Amino acid sequence: MINESTISLVMPCRNEAKHLAEMVADIPDFYDEINCVSNKSSDDTVELGRELEQRYPRFTMLIDDRAASGIGYGYAHMTGIEHSKSDIVVCADSDCTYPVEDVPDILQTMEKRGLRFASCTRYPDSAIPFTLQMGVKVLNFEMFLLYGVTIHDSLSGMWVFERKVVPSLHLTEGDWNLSPQIKLNAHKYLGRCFGEVKITQKTRQGETKQSYLKTGLGHLMWIAKNRFVQRKGIQPAD
Ligand SMILES: Nc1nc2c(ncn2[C@@H]2O[C@H](COP(=O)(O)OP(=O)(O)O)[C@@H](O)[C@H]2O)c(=O)[nH]1
Ligand SMILES: [Mg+2]
Structure with a gap:
């Protein structure tokens, strides 16, 4: 897959100027396109970004x-995905935490498992703060229930x-809820072609600007509400 496919990287970005140049310089050559969305x-x-262009x-x-x-x-992701022209789309924060260099291995795993969409799981990872892990576990359980x-x-x-699955993802959430939405829709519309692949998270460059408690409660509500939203007339993509 990796040999024949072109690959786009989508990076949502807010106030990451301090380390953006360094991060972009380290992005491996196998990416054909990098769409950073401020x-x-x-x-x-x-x-x-204009200088980097x-x-x-x-x-x-x-x-x-x-x-x-x-x-x-979510808006930043949707715009980056929309502009991507490659066969494969990789989405990852602009804060150096996600191992974008590991994508060849991830693609091999996807091929072996017949996946068209992989959500890259950071867990289990004992280095991640306990409260954050607990919050994620609560949301995992809510999704299961x-x-x-x-x-x-x-x-x-x-x-x-795969870029071909984008119409099946039905992305609409502009805020943090795009993150649960993309996984739930991939699971719903792609079935067995959706799965998780383990990654190891790296140290964040710069400070996170979000309140985990507020965002977590927002996710808790959104995941419940979304369960009962009717989607009429939506067809899975090829
Ligand atoms: N805080 C914040 N980050 C955004 C926004 N839009 C895009 N980003 C980027 O989204 C990514 C995720 O934010 P981050 O602070 O790393 O959240 P965390 O990974 O949950 O700690 C980063 O690359 C941000 O630069 C936004 O509205 N707020
Ligand atoms: Mg981050």
Whole structure:
């Protein structure tokens, strides 16, 4: 798969100027395209992105400043995915935490297991703070109870998938809830072609800007509410 396929990287980005140049310089050559999408950055992220576009022909700085209650993580992803032209799309934060260099191995695992969408699970990982692990476990359990899906990392922000499955993902959530939505929809519409692949998380560069408690409660509500939303007339993709 890796030999024949082209690969796009999608990076949602808000105020990551301090380490963005370093991160982009380290992105392996097997990525044909890098779509970094700034959402309401108030530091030099966008200006730096313009410089990186001059330096690296495969790099594009996109801007999507839409936000839902101040958050635009989902909008940034949707815009990056929409602009991706490769066979394979890889989504990962712009904070150096996700091992984007491991994608060849991930693709091999996907091929062996017949997956078209892989959510990259960070768990089990004892290095992740206990309270964060507990929060994720609660959401994993909620997903199991309400959707029958067994998942180890309901909030992973790294996904690898065939671009052909994008219409099956039915992405609509502009805020943090795009993260549970993409997994639940991949499970719902792709069935056995959806699965998790283990990764090892790295140290974050720069500070997280989110409140885990507030975001976690938002996810808890959204996952429950989404269970009862009727989707009429939606057909799975080929
Ligand atoms: N905080 C925040 N980050 C955003 C937003 N839109 C895009 N991002 C990017 O989304 C990624 C995830 O945010 P992060 O702070 O790393 O959250 P965490 O991984 O849960 O700690 C990062 O690459 C951010 O730069 C947004 O609306 N708010
Ligand atoms: Mg992150």
